[in-house]
Amino acid sequence: MTRTAIITGAGGGLAQATARLLAEAGWSLALVGRDRDALEAVQEDLTEHAPEPASSIKIVLVKADVATGEGAVRALSTAREMLEEPVQSLINCAGGDPVRGGQRVGEAQYRRILAANLDTAFFTLGAFLDQADEDRVRGSAVLVSSVVPPGTPHPEATATAREAIEALVRSAAATYAPRGMRVNAVAPDLMPRPMTLRFFGDAELEPVLAEQYPLGRWSDVLDTARSIRWLLGDESAWINGHVLPVGAGLQTGSGSRPVAAQTL
Numbered sequence: 001m002t003r004t005a006i007i008t009g010a011g012g013g014l015a016q017a018t019a020r021l022l023a024e025a026g027w028s029l030a031l032v033g034r035d036r037d038a039l040e041a042v043q044e045d046l047t048e049h050a051p052e053p054a055s056s057i058k059i060v061l062v063k064a065d066v067a068t069g070e071g072a073v074r075a076l077s078t079a080r081e082m083l084e085e086p087v088q089s090l091i092n093c094a095g096g097d098p099v100r101g102g103q104r105v106g107e108a109q110y111r112r113i114l115a116a117n118l119d120t121a122f123f124t125l126g127a128f129l130d131q132a133d134e135d136r137v138r139g140s141a142v143l144v145s146s147v148v149p150p151g152t153p154h155p156e157a158t159a160t161a162r163e164a165i166e167a168l169v170r171s172a173a174a175t176y177a178p179r180g181m182r183v184n185a186v187a188p189d190l191m192p193r194p195m196t197l198r199f200f201g202d203a204e205l206e207p208v209l210a211e212q213y214p215l216g217r218w219s220d221v222l223d224t225a226r227s228i229r230w231l232l233g234d235e236s237a238w239i240n241g242h243v244l245p246v247g248a249g250l251q252t253g254s255g256s257r258p259v260a261a262q263t264l
Contacts, residue, residue: 002057006030006079006087008066008124009094011038017225018091020049028058030079036063058083066094067115072123076131086135089232090128092143094120110157117161129176138180142231143169145187145243166243173241182240184231188224189247
């Protein structure tokens with residue numbers, strides 16, 4: 001049977017890179033997001049890189065807002081119906097509305113940040129686990145947190161969401177392990193994406209950016225996408241309730257971190 005996964009926030013760079021790796025490995029995917037045009041662009045990219053014959057997998061699109069319980073349940077049920085198979089894995093890449101460290105946020109922005117990051121994780125994971133229970137599926141879920149080195153200024157609202165996501169992972173992993181479900185997370189560091197592109201391609205900033213990492217280079221989105229793929233696969237079958245830092249040792253606090261301090 002073809003392996004199946006649902007990916008939320010599927011119009012973003014991390015989701016797209018993860019989707020490509022899974023499609024190349026023969027997974028059928030349900031791509032979920034609020035922007036239909038962005039989803040169609042990802043679908044087109046995946047179709048070009050799908051294994052031959054391309055008909056061996058399905059790439060379906062689900063327009064939905066998973067920041068609410070109703071939206072998450074609808075996304076999961078629609079994905080199952082369109083894939084015509086139980087959904088075995090979840091990758092929750094939904095998130096956004098970042099602020100810089102030291103910047104105060106008002107109540108409205110605070111609630112947007114929690115909705116975009118924590119609520120999407122909470123409601124989508126719950127809908128996925130409930131549906132998997134109904135289908136008697138043994139599977140896995142990967143949520144997305146972030147690496148925050150010790151002593152790095154970090155927006156309080158974003159930090160609140162991040163810590164809550166990691167607590168959610170530990171709790172859900174313990175609760176659902178007896179039902180054959182694994183729940184883990186990745187914690188990526190600074191990656192090239194719309195909110196951070198000002199640092200990449202800058203002759204002065206690039207060396208400073210590389211110096212903050214013990215391994216001497218910054219992260220590519222594929223570093224995290226490959227980690228997600230591993231957490232979903234059989235090689236990690238004994239990994240549960242774990243938050244995997246993908247930061248080349250940055251989380252140890254051993255780098256210079258001048259750029260990370262401005263962006264995380």
